[in-house]
Amino acid sequence: MSAVLPATTLAFSGELLGSIDAGEVNAQQLQQQLSTGSAIISPSDDPTGAVDALAAQAASSQASTWATNASDGLSRLGLANSVLNQVLGQISELQQSVQSVSSANFSPAGMAALAQQVQGIGQSILANANTSYEGYALFGGTSGVTEAYSSAGAYLGNNVVPTRTVGPGTQLPAGASGSSVFGSGASGLFGVINQTVADLQAGNTNAVLSTDLPAINSWYDQVQASAAQVGAYYDQMQAALEQAQSTAQTLADQASNITAVNLPKVATELSLQNSTLQSALYALAQVVPPSLLQYLP
Amino acid sequence: MSIQALDIALSGLDASQTGLDAVSENLANASTPGYIAQTADMASVAGGPGPVGSGAEVSAVSLDNNQALTALAQTTSAQAGYASSLAQVLQDAQSVFNDFPSSSTSATSSSSSTSASGNGLQAQLSAFWSNWATVANSPGSLAARTSLIGSSQTLVDTLHSMSSMLSSSLTSTQALLSQTVSEVNQQLGELASLNVAVLQADASGSGGANALVEQQMALANDLAAEIGATNSTSSTGSMTISAGGVVLVSAGSAATLGVSGTGASTTVTASGGPLSATTVVPVSSGQAAGLLQALTSDLPSWQAALDNVASTLATTVNNQLTAGVYWSPLGSSSATSSPGIAMFASSTGGAVTAASIELNPTIVSDPADIAAGASASTGPLDGSNAQAVSDLAGSTSGADALYQALVGQAGSAVQSAVAAQSVTAQAASSAEAQASASEGVNTNAQLTALLNYQQMYEASGKVIATAASMFSSLLAAVS
Numbered sequence: 001m002s003a004v005l006p007a008t009t010l011a012f013s014g015e016l017l018g019s020i021d022a023g024e025v026n027a028q029q030l031q032q033q034l035s036t037g038s039a040i041i042s043p044s045d046d047p048t049g050a051v052d053a054l055a056a057q058a059a060s061s062q063a064s065t066w067a068t069n070a071s072d073g074l075s076r077l078g079l080a081n082s083v084l085n086q087v088l089g090q091i092s093e094l095q096q097s098v099q100s101v102s103s104a105n106f107s108p109a110g111m112a113a114l115a116q117q118v119q120g121i122g123q124s125i126l127a128n129a130n131t132s133y134e135g136y137a138l139f140g141g142t143s144g145v146t147e148a149y150s151s152a153g154a155y156l157g158n159n160v161v162p163t164r165t166v167g168p169g170t171q172l173p174a175g176a177s178g179s180s181v182f183g184s185g186a187s188g189l190f191g192v193i194n195q196t197v198a199d200l201q202a203g204n205t206n207a208v209l210s211t212d213l214p215a216i217n218s219w220y221d222q223v224q225a226s227a228a229q230v231g232a233y234y235d236q237m238q239a240a241l242e243q244a245q246s247t248a249q250t251l252a253d254q255a256s257n258i259t260a261v262n263l264p265k266v267a268t269e270l271s272l273q274n275s276t277l278q279s280a281l282y283a284l285a286q287v288v289p290p291s292l293l294q295y296l297p
Numbered sequence: 298m299s300i301q302a303l304d305i306a307l308s309g310l311d312a313s314q315t316g317l318d319a320v321s322e323n324l325a326n327a328s329t330p331g332y333i334a335q336t337a338d339m340a341s342v343a344g345g346p347g348p349v350g351s352g353a354e355v356s357a358v359s360l361d362n363n364q365a366l367t368a369l370a371q372t373t374s375a376q377a378g379y380a381s382s383l384a385q386v387l388q389d390a391q392s393v394f395n396d397f398p399s400s401s402t403s404a405t406s407s408s409s410s411t412s413a414s415g416n417g418l419q420a421q422l423s424a425f426w427s428n429w430a431t432v433a434n435s436p437g438s439l440a441a442r443t444s445l446i447g448s449s450q451t452l453v454d455t456l457h458s459m460s461s462m463l464s465s466s467l468t469s470t471q472a473l474l475s476q477t478v479s480e481v482n483q484q485l486g487e488l489a490s491l492n493v494a495v496l497q498a499d500a501s502g503s504g505g506a507n508a509l510v511e512q513q514m515a516l517a518n519d520l521a522a523e524i525g526a527t528n529s530t531s532s533t534g535s536m537t538i539s540a541g542g543v544v545l546v547s548a549g550s551a552a553t554l555g556v557s558g559t560g561a562s563t564t565v566t567a568s569g570g571p572l573s574a575t576t577v578v579p580v581s582s583g584q585a586a587g588l589l590q591a592l593t594s595d596l597p598s599w600q601a602a603l604d605n606v607a608s609t610l611a612t613t614v615n616n617q618l619t620a621g622v623y624w625s626p627l628g629s630s631s632a633t634s635s636p637g638i639a640m641f642a643s644s645t646g647g648a649v650t651a652a653s654i655e656l657n658p659t660i661v662s663d664p665a666d667i668a669a670g671a672s673a674s675t676g677p678l679d680g681s682n683a684q685a686v687s688d689l690a691g692s693t694s695g696a697d698a699l700y701q702a703l704v705g706q707a708g709s710a711v712q713s714a715v716a717a718q719s720v721t722a723q724a725a726s727s728a729e730a731q732a733s734a735s736e737g738v739n740t741n742a743q744l745t746a747l748l749n750y751q752q753m754y755e756a757s758g759k760v761i762a763t764a765a766s767m768f769s770s771l772l773a774a775v776s
Contacts, residue, residue: 008737010328011730018726022719040397043708044388044715051705054396054419058697061423062690065430069684072434135628136437136678142670144437144624144632144677160675164434165684168691259397293744 016284023277030270033261040259053258060251063244066166070241073164073174077234079131080138080175084227087128091189091220094121098196098213101205108203115200122193126151129182129190139178148178153190155179166240173233181226182219189219301345302764308352309757312339315355316750320743327738331515334361334738335507360507366732367514370725371521371528375582377718377725378522382587384718386473387595387711390466393459394704396420418459418606419704421452422690422697429687432669433680437628442664446656449640453654456607460651463600467560467592474588478554478565481523481585488516488538489551489570495534510534524554524565525582541579547571554578561597563589595710602703604650610696611641611649613689621668621682632677637668 033039043050097117106114130147131138137148140157148157155178163171182189196212316337326332337355345351396417428445435441491513498506513536520526526540538546545552545567552570556563565585568575580586621637640660643653660666669683670676689695 008327008734008739010330010737011733014726014733015730018722038397042388042391042397042711043394043704044391044711045708047705047708047712050397050708051701054701054704057396058419058423058690058701061427065427065687065690068427069430069434134435134438140678142676142679144628145630158674158676160679162678163681165430165688293740296744296748 013284016280020277020280020284023273023280027270027273027277030266030273033266034263034270037261038259039261039266049258053255056251056255056258060248060255063248063251067241067244067248069164070166070172070237070244073166073172073237074234074241076133076138076162076174077230077237079133080230081227081234083128083131083138084181084223084230087125087223088220088227090121090125090128091216091223094118094125094193095213095216095220097121098208098216101200101208106205111200111203115197118193118200119197122190122197125193126153126190129178137178138175139181141177149182149190153185153188153194155182155184155188164237166237166244170240172236172240174237175233176226176230181223183222189223192216192219301347301349301351303761305349305352306757306760306764308342308354309753309760312337312353312355313750313753313757315358316746317754319358320747320750323738323743324740324747327740327743331511331518332738333507333511333514333736334743335359336361358507360510361736362514363732363735366728366735367518368527370728370732371518372582373721373725373728374518374522375525377721378584379525379582379587379590380714380717380721382473382584383590383595384587384711384714386466386470386588386591387707387714390463390591390596390599391707391711393462393466393599394418394707396704416455418452418455418700419697421448421455422610422700424448425452426687426690429683432667433682433684433687436669436678436680436683439627439664442627442667445667446661446664449656450661452610453641453656456603456651456654459603460600460607463596463603464652467596467600470588470592470596471556471559471563474563474565474585474592475556477523477585477588478556481520482551482553484516484520484523485538485546485551485554485570488513488520488536488546489549491516492535492546493549499534506534521583523583524578524580524585540583541581543567543576543578544571545578561593563592565589599703599707600651602699602706604648604652606696606699606703607651607654608649609694609699611639611643611654613692613695614686615639615641617682617686617689618668621685622670622673623666623668624670624677625663625665627665627677634670634673634677637682638666640667 032041040046040050040053097114101111101114126149129139129149132146135146137143137145137157140146140148142160142162143156143158145156149155157178159177159179161173161177162175164174165171178184179188183191185191186195192212192215196208196216199207199212316339319335319337323334335358338357338359339353340356342351342354394417396419425445425448428441428448431441432438432445491509495506495509495513498509513530517526517528517536517538520528520538520540524540526538526545528536528538530536535548536546537544537548543552545554547570550570552567552572555566555568557566558564565578565580566575567578580589618637618640622634623637624632624634626632638657638659640657641649641654642657643649644655645653647653667683670679671681671685672679675681690697692698
């Protein structure tokens, strides 16, 4: 108010009312911040902060998606790893059985029994190779087949290794294709086992020991290498999962830091605002200014 | 000594009575908004037989109006009207961006972890992209595809409702503008008839002319706040009103305002009265101008940006999908691949906008038609194309980035409108206080004047009594 001009009652009360209105709006905003716990209730409260918070929320959500991808990959890799370890045990069991041909003189009946045993182990390995995940063959690549191998040992899937995106432009393998682990056809693990069974049934000990056993040994090494590879993928995926999770958390914290209310500060401001408001109200109650009227007879 | 003293004292009595009338009128109107204090202008009367003069008279009862301060108050109130109507419209409209917790949803008090809060478009977009990754992880899962369709539908619905909220903001702002214009028309008519009444009152010398002038001023103040009208008063007391250089009231004739066009092409026009043809009134201040600014500039640009978000979403997702393949029927060993098909389309057949975006019914009826695979050679369990769609979330020119820019743009516009509102409101109230301090009723000044007139009256009375006693003693001496 201009100090030069004399005050009129109307001007005086008008000014006071204006400052009370402004104070009430301010107090209402502070109360809203306190009750929502958010300093940004509409974009205009802090346009830059609003954009930053939205971007951080979006980035955090994307990082969470990566974490979900990684954890989905982990469960595939975990299953593949345990299946391969089981298969390794079965192959070494197979090696021992086939090896026993050299130590003793086998009757034709014994050979037939051994052939049956080897065939049984081979079927267990086939069952493992046909492990299903979410209704589809785990080692079938991306072909969508329900069984990776036919009973004759032919590979039915494709050679595409499924991947999971775990970061910006980062894709990690989430499995292994059956053909790279067990091979396919006559030269594949199941082809070798079938050949061994045939040789045992034919009593061809020589072929069993000179050709089949070394082939089985070599497949043991290959499956072991594949298992090690899947284990390495598992570790990579685990690391990616942890990173994506921590990124998601950091970004989420960032978003909430931008929007979060500084409680002590807002509470102090609110109580200050309330006392200002009260004094303005008191002044308004006293607005009838001291006038000459009081001193006239 | 002559009889002159009695006449002079009588003129003092009359003058002080008129002064008292003015004071009492002022005190009675001390709380009347827009009331302009009156002053009885005292003057001495020349003439009479001697050099003394022949008493006092009230030459005029004038209004204490202050042209400069009144004009300042009107200009600032026009600016405040502009800023406050713009800020109100935009503040209402920005509720469409409900990405932040509103007061109605009571959020948890302390912020422990994040809140990807609200049901805003950003949260819907994030859920949409995330569901694409789920499809990428399990391309053979019908559940993943169905929930993707669900979140796409929610996204489309959100865009629809945001678009219709912005449209209804436009409609209600247009209604508000029409209402303001019809109020203005009524006031223009009243002002024209006041102009006529002032002329008649002056000509006939009948009382109440000052009250008419005050009514003129009050209307002029209202018109300034509503359409930023400026005024000038001629020597005859007739007030001319113009806005944006267009004369709206001249003497007894008033133009009629109207609103023509809709949306971005809305204008205020004037016709009739002093105007020979329909003229566009370039309203640049006052409430109407604030509404026009929101109607023609801010709201349409928000709508356009939202449409751009929708069309970018549709284009980027559709392009990625048509680059891939889908396998149908889902999960069947005899599934065959086909080139990917678009997910979003326009219900009008034209360009995709926030209002017209819709899901391709083929995809809705058979989620297997979502092209998750990259090519026919990679098999039905290849989700790399779905993952590529999911990766669009991080695109710097994608729908997310555009939406965030829109929120920033709208937030800044509202923030500056609100800031302008508080600054101009302060300027207006201070200018009004100055004008009212200068023109309004100062009780103390009036009471002082009251004492002066009272003493003047008593003194004149004393002169009459003294003169009377002198005459009677003279008469007693003579007889």
